[in-house]
Structures are given as C-alpha cells and as structure tokens.
Amino acid sequence: MNTSEFHSAGGDSSGHAGRPRTPGALVQALEVLGRSVLGALETLGGVATLGWQVARWAVRRPYRVQNLFAQLDFVGVGSTFIVGLTGLFSGMVFAHQSSRAFEMFDAESLVGPTVALVLTRELAPVFSALMVTMRAGSAMCTELGTMRVTEQVDALETMAVNPIQYLLVPRVIAGLVMVPLLTMVFNAAGITGAYAVAVLGKGVSAGTFISRTQQWVDPEDLFESLIKGAVFGLAVSLIACFKGYYASGGAKGVGQATTEAMVASALAIVVLDYLVGVLLH
Amino acid sequence: MIQVRGLHKSFGSQHVLTGIDLDIEEGTTCVILGGSGSGKTVLMKHMIGLLKPDRGEVLVDGEDIVPMGPEELERVRRKFGMVFQAAALFDSMSVYENVAFPLREHRRISEAESREIVRQKLEIVGLRNVEEKFPADLSGGMRKRVGLARAIVLEPKIVLYDEPTTGLDPITTDYVDEMILDAKRKLRVTSVVISHDVASAFKVADKIAFLSQGRIVQQGPPSELRRSEHPAVKLFLQTWFGKM
Ligand SMILES: Nc1ncnc2c1ncn2[C@@H]1O[C@H](COP(=O)(O)OP(=O)(O)O)[C@@H](O)[C@H]1O
Ligand SMILES: [Mg+2]
Numbered sequence: 001m002n003t004s005e006f007h008s009a010g011g012d013s014s015g016h017a018g019r020p021r022t023p024g025a026l027v028q029a030l031e032v033l034g035r036s037v038l039g040a041l042e043t044l045g046g047v048a049t050l051g052w053q054v055a056r057w058a059v060r061r062p063y064r065v066q067n068l069f070a071q072l073d074f075v076g077v078g079s080t081f082i083v084g085l086t087g088l089f090s091g092m093v094f095a096h097q098s099s100r101a102f103e104m105f106d107a108e109s110l111v112g113p114t115v116a117l118v119l120t121r122e123l124a125p126v127f128s129a130l131m132v133t134m135r136a137g138s139a140m141c142t143e144l145g146t147m148r149v150t151e152q153v154d155a156l157e158t159m160a161v162n163p164i165q166y167l168l169v170p171r172v173i174a175g176l177v178m179v180p181l182l183t184m185v186f187n188a189a190g191i192t193g194a195y196a197v198a199v200l201g202k203g204v205s206a207g208t209f210i211s212r213t214q215q216w217v218d219p220e221d222l223f224e225s226l227i228k229g230a231v232f233g234l235a236v237s238l239i240a241c242f243k244g245y246y247a248s249g250g251a252k253g254v255g256q257a258t259t260e261a262m263v264a265s266a267l268a269i270v271v272l273d274y275l276v277g278v279l280l281h
Numbered sequence: 282m283i284q285v286r287g288l289h290k291s292f293g294s295q296h297v298l299t300g301i302d303l304d305i306e307e308g309t310t311c312v313i314l315g316g317s318g319s320g321k322t323v324l325m326k327h328m329i330g331l332l333k334p335d336r337g338e339v340l341v342d343g344e345d346i347v348p349m350g351p352e353e354l355e356r357v358r359r360k361f362g363m364v365f366q367a368a369a370l371f372d373s374m375s376v377y378e379n380v381a382f383p384l385r386e387h388r389r390i391s392e393a394e395s396r397e398i399v400r401q402k403l404e405i406v407g408l409r410n411v412e413e414k415f416p417a418d419l420s421g422g423m424r425k426r427v428g429l430a431r432a433i434v435l436e437p438k439i440v441l442y443d444e445p446t447t448g449l450d451p452i453t454t455d456y457v458d459e460m461i462l463d464a465k466r467k468l469r470v471t472s473v474v475i476s477h478d479v480a481s482a483f484k485v486a487d488k489i490a491f492l493s494q495g496r497i498v499q500q501g502p503p504s505e506l507r508r509s510e511h512p513a514v515k516l517f518l519q520t521w522f523g524k525m
Contacts, residue, residue, distance in 0.1 A: 146372075147371075150367065150369060150372075151365050151366075151367065151369040152369050152370070152371055152372070154326070154331050154365070154369065155363070155365060155369040155370075155371070157330075157331060157354075157358070158329055158331065158358055158361060158362075158363040158441075159358070159382065159383045159386060159387075160355040160356075160358040160359050160386070160387065161386055162351060162355065
C-alpha cells in the first residue's frame with residue numbers, strides 16, 4: 001500500500017515539477033461528449049421508468065376522468081388552430097416549391113400525391129408533435145415543476161393521493177391520444193393548402209389533383225401518420241412530465257427543466273421519426 | 282404514536298440527519314426546535330414517508346413505514362394531516378376547492394355538507410368569505426391558514442405542522458396555538474410542530490426536542506429543556522428568555 005502511494009506521488013512530481021497538468025483540448029472535448037451521452041442515457045432511463053409507472057397507475061382506480069378531459073382539451077382542442085394553420089402553410093409552401101420543380105418536365109399533376117405523401121409520412125406527425133411540444137409540453141413542464149418546487153406534489157402525497165396518477169397519467173394519455181388526431185388535422189389542412197396552390201394558383205385541374213392523389217396515397221400512409229403521431233405524442237408528453245416532475249432548485253430550476261424538456265423532445269421526435277420509419281418499412 | 286430510530290439522511294455529501302431517535306406519544310404535542318437549515322423539515326418529511334432515509338426506522342403506530350411502497354404509504358397517510366412551511370396550496374384551485382380536496386378524495390359527502398365543513402374549518406383558523414378567492418390573491422399569512430384548514434379537514438389522528446406560525450401576526454399565532462391545544466384536548470390528536478417561536482413552543486408542547494447538527498441533542502418536557510446545560514440549547518433559549 002505505502003510503497004505504491006510513494007511511487008505514484010514520486011512519479012508525478014518528477015515529471016511536472018508541481019504544476020497542475022492541464023488536459024488537452026481533445027481530452028476536454030471527449031469529457032464533454034461523454035458527459036452529454038451519459039446525461040442523455042440517464043434521461044432515457046428516467047423517462048422509461050416513469051413511463052412504466054404511468055402505465056401501472058393508469059389502469060388503477062380511481063380514474064381521473066375530470067383531469068383527463070381537462071388535459072385532452074388543453075393539449076388537443078387548444079392546439080387545433082395552430083396545428084391546422086401550420087399544416088395549411090406547410091401544404092402551400094410544399095405545393096408551391098414542388099410545382100416549380102415539376103413544371104420543368106410538365107408533371108404538375110404529381111404535385112398532389114407528392115405533397116400528400118410527404119405530409120402523411122413525415123411532415124404532419126413531426127410538425128404536429130413539435131407544435132404540441134412548444135405549446136403544451138412547455139406548459140406541462142413548468143406547471144409540474146412549479147408544483148414540485150412549491151411542495152404541491154408533496155402536499156398531494158400527504159393527502160394520500162398518488163401524484164403520478166393524479167397529475168401525470170392524464171397528461172400522458174392526452175399526448176398519446178391527441179397528437180395522432182392533430183396529425184390528421186395537419187394532413188387535412190396541408191392537402192387543402194396544396195389544393196389551393198396547385199388548382200387555384202398553378203392551373204392543375206381539380207379532377208387531376210384529386211384522382212392522382214387518390215391513386216398514390218394508400219391507407220397505410222395515413223396509418224403511418226397515426227402511428228408516428230402516437231409515438232411522438234407519448235414521447236414528448238412523457239419527457240415534459242419527467243423533466244417537470246423531477247425539477248428542483250426554485251424558479252431557476254423550473255426554467256432549466258423546461259429548456260431541457262424542449263431540447264430533449266425535439267431530439268426525440270427526429271430520432272424516433274427515423275426509427276419508426278425504418279421499423280414500418 | 283410515532284417512533285423514529287437511528288435515522289440518517291444525506292443529500293449528496295451533506296449529512297443532514299445523523300442518528301435521530303425520537304418518540305412521540307399518542308395524544309401529545311411534540312415541538313421540534315432548531316436553527317434554520319438544521320434539518321427540521323427533512324425530519325418531518327420522513328415521518329410521513331415523503332423522504333426515504335439512508336438508514337433507520339420510522340414507526341407509525343408500530344408499523345415501519347420506511348420499506349413501504351406507495352400503496353401501503355397511502356393507507357398510513359390517511360392518519361395524517363400536514364401543514365407545509367409555505368402552505369403548498371394548489372394554485373390552480375380556489376380556497377374552497379383546496380380545503381375540500383381531501384374531503385372529495387376520501388369522503389363520500391354531498392356538496393352542501395362539504396361547503397359547511399369547509400366553512401367551519403376556515404372559521405377555526407379565523408378566515409371568512411375567502412372560499413372563492415385563489416391562493417395567489419391571498420397574503421402569506423392567509424395562505425398559511427388555508428393550509429392549516431386543509432390539513433385538519435379530515436380530522437386526522439396525527440397533524441404535522443411545519444412552522445405553522447412563522448410570519449403570522451401575534452393574534453393569529455395565539456389562535457393557532459389554541460387550535461393545537463384544542464385538538465389535543467378534544468380529539469386526542471397527536472401533533473408534531475416545527476417552530477422557531479420559543480414562546481409558542483413552551484405553551485403548546487408536552488415535549489420539546491432540540492435539533493442541532495443532525496441530532497436531537499436534548500428532549501423532554503419544557504421545564505426540563507428550560508434547565509438544559511447544552512450550549513446550543515442555552516444559546517437558542519437565551520434569545521427568548523434572556524441571559525441568566
Ligand atoms: N431535497 C433536498 N435536496 C438537497 N438538499 C436538501 C433537500 N431538502 C433539504 N435539503 C438540505 O437539508 C438541510 C436542512 O433543510 P431543512 O430541513 O429544510 O431545514 P429547516 O430546519 O430550516 O427546516 C438544508 O441545508 C437543505 O439545503
Ligand atoms: Mg423548514
């Protein structure tokens with residue numbers, strides 16, 4: 001024991017004459033990378049654990065129907081307008097750009113199906129989930145975080161009410177149910193926007209637009225929309241709940257938790273988009 | 282009855298509680314005194330299972346609550362009411378909904394009955410006609426009293442008060458002291474009170490426990506504590522009774 005301590009101490013002082021060793025830039029960069037990977041894994045583990053608890057408490061009585069409806073209303077009904085508007089403009093922009101490309105080889109009739117496929121498979125679920133994250137996820141995270149740091153969560157527990165069942169289950173169910181429905185709103189608005197640009201703006205005939213779109217878009221594409229919407233909705237509501245529920249450190253801590261929840265949700269959406277896409281095809 | 286045995290709790294490298302032993306008999310009032318940040322709130326949260334210790338036992342009516350999962354804890358917690366230091370009212374709910382919350386969760390009673398019970402409890406803490414207000418519209422002292430009303434609305438066997446009188450005016454402080462004494466006399470309620478207020482402590486306590494550096498350095502009836510030779514206790518009591 002003693003000899004090895006002596007050796008290591010001697011080795012250090014002879015090499016660097018008492019000066020603290022400054023790690024190279026590479027080592028520092030690796031450290032930062034390592035820490036953020038560990039942080040991401042920790043969040044992933046935490047979200048998964050919380051998801052399991054939410055599932056367990058969701059199937060138990062009492063069912064918090066009133067809380068559930070409040071959240072369905074907030075997440076779903078409250079987001080309809082903004083998701084619809086985003087969908088409308090996405091469809092219009094996409095139709096405009098793709099028709100410029102298709103014009104070059106006289107294939108404007110393909111504008112409808114192109115927009116419809118891109119919308120249903122990718123844009124609708126991703127954008128709907130992003131809008132819900134910004135609008136509802138941020139509110140969920142700050143509300144839960146504030147309840148945590150002001151001991152309202154503790155107060156619920158002391159009154160023999162399970163906070164996961166009372167607070168988290170309704171929010172996660174609302175995300176799971178409402179994001180797919182909002183995805184459909186996005187699809188409908190997006191196609192309408194594309195129709196307006198292609199048929200009214202670019203002179204594609206209404207019949208061509210509709211028949212070509214029907215020809216190319218299958219029910220499976222709408223199914224993909226719904227599946228992705230459900231997966232994203234579950235992920236972003238769980239992340240917002242996780243970050244808020246375990247927030248600490250006063251108002252500053254709640255702000256930080258919300259920032260982290262937004263970043264993690266956006267990342268989760270793009271990563272899951274790829275994974276679900278690969279799994280479905 | 283609450284028995285705390287060899288309780289240790291650290292947050293990271295900070296050792297907050299380092300071996301707490303404390304017995305609180307049924308139907309008595311125990312006041313926990315100690316400086317700010319000495320771990321009084323942490324100790325109280327262990328009594329109702331909000332925190333899990335690193336080591337030690339917490340027996341409530343003879344049952345160790347430390348190893349209990351959420352379902353079992355829920356059953357034990359029905360014996361308790363707790364008043365939080367900063368009230369911890371639900372700010373999305375009105376005063377009435379806050380106080381009625383435990384009633385709605387655990388009793389099957391009509392809206393009219395619940396209104397009446399809430400009115401009575403609010404009156405006990407000296408509040409009238411505040412039912413429709415929201416916590417954000419109340420002063421700190423009023424919020425605290427709503428928190429008191431919510432804690433006693435189910436008439437629990439054990440009430441934990443985390444600094445119930447800090448920040449209240451002297452008259453309201455007296456009210457709260459009387460309330461604690463009344464609950465003991467009429468309903469044989471066991472009370473645990475965290476306090477900074479030495480006068481209140483000596484008025485309501487059957488037993489005073491003095492927390493310092495993670496341990497209960499002295500516990501006993503007020504008269505005994507008054508004669509304590511422990512330097513931390515002496516210093517604390519001097520601020521009230523003056524040097525002797
Ligand atoms: N959840 C927690 N995480 C980390 N530290 C905590 C936590 N709760 C309390 N502490 C620390 O424990 C110490 C005692 O806190 P507390 O019991 O609230 O003191 P008081 O006696 O004033 O009620 C404080 O230093 C506080 O910072
Ligand atoms: Mg405290």
